[in-house]
Amino acid sequence: MNNDKKKIVVIGGGPGGYVAAIRAAQLGGEVTLIEKKYLGGTCLNVGCIPTKALLHTAEIYEEAKNGAEYGVITDVKLDFGKAQERKKAITEQLVGGVEGLLAVNKVKIIPGLASFVSKDTIQVKTTKGDVETLKADKFIIATGSVPLMPPIPGIEAKQCIDSTGALELQEVPKSMVIVGGGVIGVEIATLYSTLGCKVTIIEMQDEILPMMDKELAKILRSILAKKGVDVYTEAKVVAIKDDGTEAKITVEMKDQTSKIIGGEKVLISVGRKINTDAIGLDAAGIKSERGRVITNDKMETNIQGIYAVGDCTEPIMLAHVASAQGEIAAENALGHESTFDIKTNPSCVYTNPEFASVGLTEEQAKEQGIDYVVGKFPLMANGKALIMGGEEGIVKIIAGKEYKEILGVHMLGPRATDLITEGALAIGLEATIDEVIATIHAHPTVGEAVREAALAVDKRAIHMPN
Amino acid sequence: MNNDKKKIVVIGGGPGGYVAAIRAAQLGGEVTLIEKKYLGGTCLNVGCIPTKALLHTAEIYEEAKNGAEYGVITDVKLDFGKAQERKKAITEQLVGGVEGLLAVNKVKIIPGLASFVSKDTIQVKTTKGDVETLKADKFIIATGSVPLMPPIPGIEAKQCIDSTGALELQEVPKSMVIVGGGVIGVEIATLYSTLGCKVTIIEMQDEILPMMDKELAKILRSILAKKGVDVYTEAKVVAIKDDGTEAKITVEMKDQTSKIIGGEKVLISVGRKINTDAIGLDAAGIKSERGRVITNDKMETNIQGIYAVGDCTEPIMLAHVASAQGEIAAENALGHESTFDIKTNPSCVYTNPEFASVGLTEEQAKEQGIDYVVGKFPLMANGKALIMGGEEGIVKIIAGKEYKEILGVHMLGPRATDLITEGALAIGLEATIDEVIATIHAHPTVGEAVREAALAVDKRAIHMPN
Amino acid sequence: QIQEKPKGGRIKASPLAKKIASKKGIDLAKITGTGHGGRIVQKDVLAYEENVVESQTQ
Ligand SMILES: Cc1cc2nc3c(=O)[nH]c(=O)nc-3n(C[C@H](O)[C@H](O)[C@H](O)COP(=O)(O)OP(=O)(O)OC[C@H]3O[C@@H](n4cnc5c(N)ncnc54)[C@H](O)[C@@H]3O)c2cc1C
Ligand SMILES: Cc1cc2nc3c(=O)[nH]c(=O)nc-3n(C[C@H](O)[C@H](O)[C@H](O)COP(=O)(O)OP(=O)(O)OC[C@H]3O[C@@H](n4cnc5c(N)ncnc54)[C@H](O)[C@@H]3O)c2cc1C
Numbered sequence: 003m004n005n006d007k008k009k010i011v012v013i014g015g016g017p018g019g020y021v022a023a024i025r026a027a028q029l030g031g032e033v034t035l036i037e038k039k040y041l042g043g044t045c046l047n048v049g050c051i052p053t054k055a056l057l058h059t060a061e062i063y064e065e066a067k068n069g070a071e072y073g074v075i076t077d078v079k080l081d082f083g084k085a086q087e088r089k090k091a092i093t094e095q096l097v098g099g100v101e102g103l104l105a106v107n108k109v110k111i112i113p114g115l116a117s118f119v120s121k122d123t124i125q126v127k128t129t130k131g132d133v134e135t136l137k138a139d140k141f142i143i144a145t146g147s148v149p150l151m152p153p154i155p156g157i158e159a160k161q162c163i164d165s166t167g168a169l170e171l172q173e174v175p176k177s178m179v180i181v182g183g184g185v186i187g188v189e190i191a192t193l194y195s196t197l198g199c200k201v202t203i204i205e206m207q208d209e210i211l212p213m214m215d216k217e218l219a220k221i222l223r224s225i226l227a228k229k230g231v232d233v234y235t236e237a238k239v240v241a242i243k244d245d246g247t248e249a250k251i252t253v254e255m256k257d258q259t260s261k262i263i264g265g266e267k268v269l270i271s272v273g274r275k276i277n278t279d280a281i282g283l284d285a286a287g288i289k290s291e292r293g294r295v296i297t298n299d300k301m302e303t304n305i306q307g308i309y310a311v312g313d314c315t316e317p318i319m320l321a322h323v324a325s326a327q328g329e330i331a332a333e334n335a336l337g338h339e340s341t342f343d344i345k346t347n348p349s350c351v352y353t354n355p356e357f358a359s360v361g362l363t364e365e366q367a368k369e370q371g372i373d374y375v376v377g378k379f380p381l382m383a384n385g386k387a388l389i390m391g392g393e394e395g396i397v398k399i400i401a402g403k404e405y406k407e408i409l410g411v412h413m414l415g416p417r418a419t420d421l422i423t424e425g426a427l428a429i430g431l432e433a434t435i436d437e438v439i440a441t442i443h444a445h446p447t448v449g450e451a452v453r454e455a456a457l458a459v460d461k462r463a464i465h466m467p468n
Numbered sequence: 469m470n471n472d473k474k475k476i477v478v479i480g481g482g483p484g485g486y487v488a489a490i491r492a493a494q495l496g497g498e499v500t501l502i503e504k505k506y507l508g509g510t511c512l513n514v515g516c517i518p519t520k521a522l523l524h525t526a527e528i529y530e531e532a533k534n535g536a537e538y539g540v541i542t543d544v545k546l547d548f549g550k551a552q553e554r555k556k557a558i559t560e561q562l563v564g565g566v567e568g569l570l571a572v573n574k575v576k577i578i579p580g581l582a583s584f585v586s587k588d589t590i591q592v593k594t595t596k597g598d599v600e601t602l603k604a605d606k607f608i609i610a611t612g613s614v615p616l617m618p619p620i621p622g623i624e625a626k627q628c629i630d631s632t633g634a635l636e637l638q639e640v641p642k643s644m645v646i647v648g649g650g651v652i653g654v655e656i657a658t659l660y661s662t663l664g665c666k667v668t669i670i671e672m673q674d675e676i677l678p679m680m681d682k683e684l685a686k687i688l689r690s691i692l693a694k695k696g697v698d699v700y701t702e703a704k705v706v707a708i709k710d711d712g713t714e715a716k717i718t719v720e721m722k723d724q725t726s727k728i729i730g731g732e733k734v735l736i737s738v739g740r741k742i743n744t745d746a747i748g749l750d751a752a753g754i755k756s757e758r759g760r761v762i763t764n765d766k767m768e769t770n771i772q773g774i775y776a777v778g779d780c781t782e783p784i785m786l787a788h789v790a791s792a793q794g795e796i797a798a799e800n801a802l803g804h805e806s807t808f809d810i811k812t813n814p815s816c817v818y819t820n821p822e823f824a825s826v827g828l829t830e831e832q833a834k835e836q837g838i839d840y841v842v843g844k845f846p847l848m849a850n851g852k853a854l855i856m857g858g859e860e861g862i863v864k865i866i867a868g869k870e871y872k873e874i875l876g877v878h879m880l881g882p883r884a885t886d887l888i889t890e891g892a893l894a895i896g897l898e899a900t901i902d903e904v905i906a907t908i909h910a911h912p913t914v915g916e917a918v919r920e921a922a923l924a925v926d927k928r929a930i931h932m933p934n
Numbered sequence: 935q936i937q938e939k940p941k942g943g944r945i946k947a948s949p950l951a952k953k954i955a956s957k958k959g960i961d962l963a964k965i966t967g968t969g970h971g972g973r974i975v976q977k978d979v980l981a982y983e984e985n986v987v988e989s990q991t992q
Contacts, residue, residue, distance in 0.1 A: 870957075871950055871953045871954060871957075872953075873949075873950040873953075873976075897948055897949070898948035898949060898950035898951060898975055898976055899948070899949050899950070900949045900950060900953060902949065903949050
C-alpha cells in the first residue's frame with residue numbers, strides 16, 4: 003500500500019462510522035473499520051430500518067382495512083411472520099450494501115471490539131479470538147448507543163423488552179404498555195396498535211414527544227387516542243410485577259392517584275445509553291461527560307487526531323446526524339475544513355399521520371426570548387391531504403418577527419417526513435417566508451400547505467380565512 | 469360600498485380566477501367574479517382533484533392486492549361506484565370551500581358567461597337568463613381551457629371520450645385505447661390499468677410525457693409495460709371505427725406498418741383548447757395568438773387594466789401556474805409590483821411510482837447549449853424506497869458545470885410529487901449542490917436520495933460507487 | 935410577489951451570486967440586490983460585471 007496515505011481507524015460500523023469510513027477513503031485515506039457486532043449499527047439492524055419496515059406493513063394493513071371508504075372492499079388478515087421476514091430481508095440487503103460499499107472504497111474491516119490503549123494505539127479483540135494492535139494517524143469513534151434500562155423495581159420481569167426485543171416479536175401481543183413516549187415509544191405504539199394490540203403509553207413529561215412542537219404533539223396524541231391508544235402523561239411507572247402471562251405496571255398519575263395497568267409486553271423506551279464503557283476513553287485521555295464524548299463542531303475531541311461522531315457524542319441521537327458528523331470528521335481528519343451545524347436537522351416521527359420538524363419549536367423560540375410570528379395552515383383545506391385522508395394534520399411555521407426568516411417548520415400530516423426537507427433547506431439558506439412564497443408549489447400536493455403556512459405568517463393565506 | 473375601492477372583475481372561477489379574486493380582495497379591491505359553470509374550474513371539477521381522488525383509490529387497491537409481500541394477506545374487490553362517490557364528495561367539499569372563501573373575502577359571484585363589449589365593459593349572460601353590463605377598473609381573464617378533439621376520421625364514435633368522460637365512467641372498462649401519452653393520458657392509463665383494464669397508449673412523439681426528462685420517462689414506460697400497459701410511440705392514430713361494443717383504432721406505427729387495436733373506450737387526450745372564443749377579445753382589442761391571450765411577466769395584456777392568467781395564456785397548463793399568475797395579476801392590478809417567474813415551476817405526474825420534475829431537463833440543457841453535469845442516484849440504494857417497494861426509481865440532478873448551480877431536478881419514485889419542492893426552492897434561491905449537500909436530510913426518507921444525487925454531481929455519493 | 939425595499943445589515947446574496955462574485959473577484963458590497971429583501975442574485979452580479987466592463991471600455 004501507498005505509504006503517504008493517512009491511516010485512519012474508525013471504531014463502530016453504524017451510520018456514523020461506516021459513512022465516516024467511506025468519506026475518509028474517498029479523500030484518500032487508508033481506512034480500517036472495527037465493528038464488534040454488525041455493520042450498519044443500530045440503525046440498519048435494530049433501529050431506523052427495521053421499525054420503518056414493520057411500520058410500512060402496519061400502514062398497508064390499516065389502509066387495506068379502511069379501504070372500503072375508497073371503494074376498495076377488502077378482507078384482511080395479518081401474517082406478521084411474513085412482515086418480519088420482509089423486514090429481515092431488507093435489513094440484510096442494506097447491510098450487504100454497506101459491506102459492498104466499504105469493499106468498493108477499499109476499507110478494511112476488522113470484526114471485533116476495539117479499545118484505546120493510548121492516544122495513538124488501539125487493541126482489537128477480534129471475533130475470531132485474536133488480539134490485534136493497531137496504530138493510526140487519526141481515529142474516529144462512532145460506537146453509538148444501546149437501550150437504557152432504568153432502575154424501576156421489577157424491570158427484570160420477563161414481559162419487559164427493549165426496542166430491539168419489540169422489533170423481534172414473532173406475534174402481535176394482545177396488550178403492550180410502553181414506558182416512555184419519545185420517538186421510539188410512539189413509533190412502536192403506532193406499529194402494534196395498528197396491528198390490533200391494545201397499547202398504553204406512560205410518559206413522565208406533560209406531553210408525548212417532548213422535543214417536538216407541543217401544539218402538534220397534542221393533536222397527534224388525540225389522533226392516537228381516537229385509534230385506541232391510551233396515553234398517560236405526567237405519569238410515572240413506579241413498579242412492574244410479573245403476574246404470569248401479564249405484567250402489572252403500577253403508575254403514579256399526575257393527580258397523585260395510582261393505577262395498575264396490565265400488559266402482555268412492557269416496552270421500556272425511556273432513553274439510550276452511550277456506548278463508550280469498553281473503548282478505553284481514559285487510556286487515550288479523551289474527555290467525556292457521563293460517557294458522552296465531548297467534541298467541538300469539527301467533531302474533534304480534546305485529543306488531537308481523535309474524532310467522535312454520532313450517538314456517542316450527541317444528545318440528539320439520530321442516524322442522519324451521525325452520518326453528517328461522520329462525513330465532517332472524515333473531512334477534517336483528511337486535512338479539509340468542515341464544521342457541523344445542527345440547524346438544518348430534521349426530526350421525524352413515523353406515526354400515521356407522520357410528524358416532522360426542523361428548526362425551533364414555538365416553545366424553544368419563547369424560551370430563547372426570540373420575537374417570532376406563527377403561520378399555521380390546517381390540512382383540512384389542502385386538497386391532496388383530503389384525498390389521502392390526512393385532513394387532521396397541520397403545518398406550522400415559526401418566523402422571526404422583523405425579517406420573517408424561517409426559524410422552524412412543523413408538520414403533522416401525510417408525507418411530512420419527506421416534506422420537511424423544504425424547511426431544512428430554507429433554514430439552511432436563511433430563507434424568509436418570501437422565498438418560500440415565491441416558490442411555486444405543485445398542485446395537488448400536501449406541500450402546498452407549507453406555502454400557505456408561509457402566507458399565513460403574513461396573514462394572507464389564500465385557502466383559509468386569515 | 470366604499471367608493472375609493474378599485475373595482476376588479478375576474479372572468480373565470482378556476483384556480484387562476486378564484487385565487488386572483490381572493491388576492492385582489494385581500495389587497496382592498498372590490499371584486500366581482502363571473503363563472504359560467506362551476507367554481508373551481510377544470511381543476512376542482514374535472515381535472516386535478518378528481519383524477520387524484522380516483523388515483524388514490526387505485527393506489528390503495530394495488531397496495532392491498534400486493535399486500536401479501538408485506539404480510540398483509542388480502543382478498544380485494546373493487547367498488548368503483550364508491551370510489552366515484554368519494555371523488556364527488558371531495559370535489560364538492562373543495563368547491564364548497566372555494567365558495568366559502570370567496571364569501572369571507574366579500575367577492576361577489578355572478579354565475580354567467582362574460583364577454584367584453586369594450587375595453588372597460590363586459591356583458592354577462594347570467595345563468596338566470598338576464599344580461600348584466602359591468603364596468604370595472606381592472607379585469608383579470610382566467611377562462612382556462614377545454615379538452616381538444618382533433619380531426620381524426622371517426623372520432624365521433626360513441627366509444628370516444630375526453631378526460632372529463634374518462635373521469636365519469638361508472639365502471640372500469642375492459643379495454644381502453646388512449647390517444648396521446650401526455651400527463652393526462654398517462655395518469656388515466658395508470659388509473660384504469662391498475663383497476664384491471666387493458667390499456668394501450670398511442671403517442672406521436674418518440675417517448676411518453678415529452679416534456680419530462682427522457683431518461684426517466686423511459687424507465688417509467690418500462691414500468692408501465694411491466695404492469696401490462698402497451699405503449700406505442702412514434703405512432704399515429706389515423707382512423708377510429710365504431711364496431712359495436714368496441715371501437716377499432718387504426719394506428720400507423722413508426723416502421724410504416726399499421727395495426728388495428730380494439731378498445732371498449734377510446735380516450736382522446738392530445739391536448740387542450742384555449743377557452744377564449746366567447747369572451748370577445750377583439751371587442752376589447754386584446755392581442756392573442758390562436759386564441760392564447762398574450763401577456764408579459766406582470767400578466768398584463770396589451771390593453772392597460774386587462775390582465776390574463778392560467779391556461780388561457782400559458783403553454784404550460786397547470787393549476788399551480790394559474791394560481792401563481794392569479795396572485796401576481798391581482799397584486800399588479802391593485803398597484804403593487806409583481807412578476808411571474810416560471811423557473812421554480814414543478815411538473816408532476818401521478819403515476820405509480822410518481823414522477824416529478826423542476827427546472828431544465830437534460831434535453832433542454834443540451835438544446836440551450838448549457839455546460840452541465842449530471843448527478844444520479846438509483847432508489848435501489850435508498851432504504852426508505854426499498855421499504856416502500858419503490859426501488860425502480862431514480863433521482864437525477866442537472867447542475868451548471870462551472871458553479872454547480874442546480875438547473876433541474878428529476879425524480880421517479882415514491883412521493884416524488886411532494887419531494888420535488890426541495891428542488892423548486894433550491895432553484896428559486898439559486899442554490900448550488902453545496903447547499904443541498906449541507907442540508908441534513910432525514911433518515912430514512914426517500915429525500916435522502918436528493919442529497920446523494922447532489923453528491924453524485926461531484927462524484928462523491930456515499931451510498932453508491934462513484 | 936410584492937417586492938420589498940432592501941433591509942440593512944449584512945449582505946444577502948444567493949449561493950450562485952456568491953460563487954460567481956468570488957470567482958470573478960467582484961465585491962458584493964458594491965452590488966445592489968434585486969431579489970427578495972434586496973438579496974443579490976446571479977443577474978445582479980452579471981449586470982454589475984457588464985457595467986464595469988462597459989465603463990472600462992468607454
Ligand atoms: C428503534 C429505533 C428506531 C430508530 N429510528 C430512527 C429513525 O427513524 N431515524 C433516525 O435518524 N434515527 C433513528 N434511530 C436512532 C439511530 O439508530 C441512531 O441515532 C444511529 O444508529 C446512531 O448511529 P451511530 O453510528 O452513532 O451508532 P450505532 O448505530 O449505535 O452504531 C455503533 C456501532 O458501533 C459498534 N461498536 C460499539 N462499540 C464498539 C467497539 N468498542 N468496538 C467496535 N465496535 C463497536 C456497535 O456494535 C454498533 O454497530 C432509531 C433508534 C432505535 C433504537
Ligand atoms: C384530467 C386533468 C387533470 C389535471 N391534473 C392536473 C394536476 O394534477 N396538476 C395541475 O397543476 N394541473 C392539472 N390539470 C390542469 C389544470 O386543471 C388547469 O391547468 C387549471 O384548471 C387551469 O386553471 P384556469 O383557472 O386557468 O382555468 P380553468 O380551471 O379551466 O377555469 C376556467 C374557468 O373559467 C370559466 N369560464 C370560461 N369562459 C368563461 C366566460 N366567458 N365567462 C365566465 N366564465 C368562464 C370556466 O367555466 C372555468 O370554470 C389537469 C387537467 C385535466 C383536464
